Amino acid sequence: MVEHLVRLRLLLLRNGLRRSPWQLVAVLFGGLYGLGALAFATAGLIALSGAPVELARTVVVLAGSALILGWLVLPVLLSGIDQVLDPARLVNFPIPSAQLLIGLAIAGVLGVPGIVTTLAALATAGTWWKHPLIAVVALVCGALGAITCVVGSRMVTTLSSTITSGRRFREVGGTIILIPAVLAGPIVVGITTGLDTAQDALPGIAEGLSWTPLGALWAVPSELALGNPGVAVLKFVIGVAALAVMALVWRAALAVALVTPARATTRAIAKGNLGFFAHVPGSPTGAVLARSLTYWLRDPRYSKQLILIPLMPALFWFYGSMSDSSTFIILIAPALALLLGLSIYSDVSYDSTAYAMHLSLGVSGRADRTGRALAVLVFALPVVLVFAVGAVWFSSAWELLPGLLGLSIGTLLSGLGIASISSALVVVPVPSPGDSPFKAPPGSGFTTVASTFATWGIVVALVVPELALFIAAAVTGDMLFGWLALLAGLILGPVVLGLGIRWGGARLDRRSPELLETLHRQR
């Protein structure tokens, strides 16, 4: 049975790779990256054999603790990423839970992260190659540490899927998680500057961690090397006990998960409450506008982009304060305009096969494009204007306002125009409706990035006039350039948007059936 599960895992991996060559490329890159990290870690660990035991101990315990913590936390952040061998799909088969547990654990190791972690954990023995006995102990502890990683992450996944099987919870949770992810830069900078000043405290932190389940196992060999066999045994017991507890909790959670089908929390709005549909013109364009706006608020794949609106300024303000320059703050408005303008780039892909409704009802391509673009304009234009005015007010650079407005408006409208064309041309791999907004569908990595960059490049090229005039205004201080930039934005932006809607719409009118076919394959 265990063998079956493991073979199933490998089969799923192989078939996934067969289906999309890009996923193979992604796995290869992941593998290369993993190999690099592994080589680096192994070399470092062996090099530590020449260092004082205290230093080796601090490094190994801190890195090991971070490793286990990462395995525990990442599945929560990236919910839905590894649904291979989802227990929910195995519910129907009579598999003894002990064997299921072992099978899922081994299957969990069999992936790039699992293999790299295991090998790196085993490599901790390299630090002690001069003391063969300690090296053997390190090997055992490393193996147990790697198992702790996998079992811990499986436990967290199963627990969270049991608790969060309600749709709303999952969606809201998934969106909130974005906040630390976006602010990762500042957080890392904050921590590293903190570490710089607190370098002396590191051995103390390591000592503390070595008494917790996160660090206990990693500290055992160094305790032996320092001549504290009693402490070593104690920490070994802590580590093994933690592993046992995790396995038990996982087993219990799995038992619950196996008898709890994914349930849906139903949510209803009042009958007769048509929401946006009651406030748009009664036309196909108006209908698309209302539908898009509803999705912007209700579909986490859209609303996660809305969270960027408050977060982006925070990010720019942070970098601005680091470099003591107001450039970053001034750039908030155009950057937001670029992001929001291009946000409908994957609109049709997000529709998935629901797009068939537009096709079957004969919605004109122009109504489709116009409605979607208007939905973004409704909230993006005020937001961008507010941030443009706010930025010049904050940095008391009122002379930049006309140029900044021109650049921002031009960027927003041009972005919408280009995205109107590109989303009629390409279907990008996106999470399916109802999936976690962070789920990476097969092959998303490379193709998405390539086509996204192409689109961004075109938009930037199209706003070169506004950008050049704005820079000229900022450098020379001549207001004339600022006003010219505003004029350029107010003329070029609508022109690009109009052409984009026209060309994108014409493309939809001609090729919608083919688009739908691609969307079908995408599922």
Next chain:
Amino acid sequence: MPEFTGSEPPADTTAALSIRGLGKRFGETVAVNGINLDVPVGSFYGLVGPNGAGKTTTLSMATGLLRPDVGRIWIQGVDVWKNPLEAKRLVGILADGVRLFDRLSGEQLVTYAGLLSGMTRETVAERVADLLRLLDLDAAAGTLVVDYSAGMTKKIALACALVHAPRLLVLDEPFESVDPVSAANIRDILQGYVRSGGTVIVSSHAMDLVQRLCDHVAVIAAGRVVAAGTIDEVRAGSTLEDRFVELVGGRQRAEGPSWLNIS
């Protein structure tokens, strides 16, 4: 270009739906291989066939959702692939295996479909209310479609297909996972629609349902029409189910494997 076989009689432009020499290939598989079909105005037409026979592919091409490799299709004399917009105004589609905009409430979704087909807001509101009542979805009007059961989802999709009062209704597996009471309601609606001059095409696996409900039937197997006409013509004295098995073939020995004999 794939090779399709089959001869073509002249098209019947008075028919609700007329298909000539329709062919579609996916990679190496020929899904539809030279289908000719005439669906008379005012008929209740059943489309039956084994799994993978090409029913859904045929209906998708007939309604402008999937471009055929070869062949032509007319809906009430309008060439679907030459004048798609005009043809689509005449037809309402319940497609199988496509998603809906399921983050909308049921009421919003049908309103969306109505507005998309270009009706005024007042007409849409009136029709949405009627349809929700008819299909017994009043209580669930405000619930998001994503939280609907499979049967309710079918019903709301049917409402979307009906809202613009099409002349021809194309329903792919409309009774799948619909409860018996709702199925009876849907049958009543469809029969009333046919009596008033509309045309309905349903694809289904349920032979007795087709025999009871439809007046015409076409049997499709391996991408071709193997029999078509009125129910009585096709079943030729036997039951539709027996005739179907006879036409399509592939019936296995009646007994299962010995290990499945429990007693």
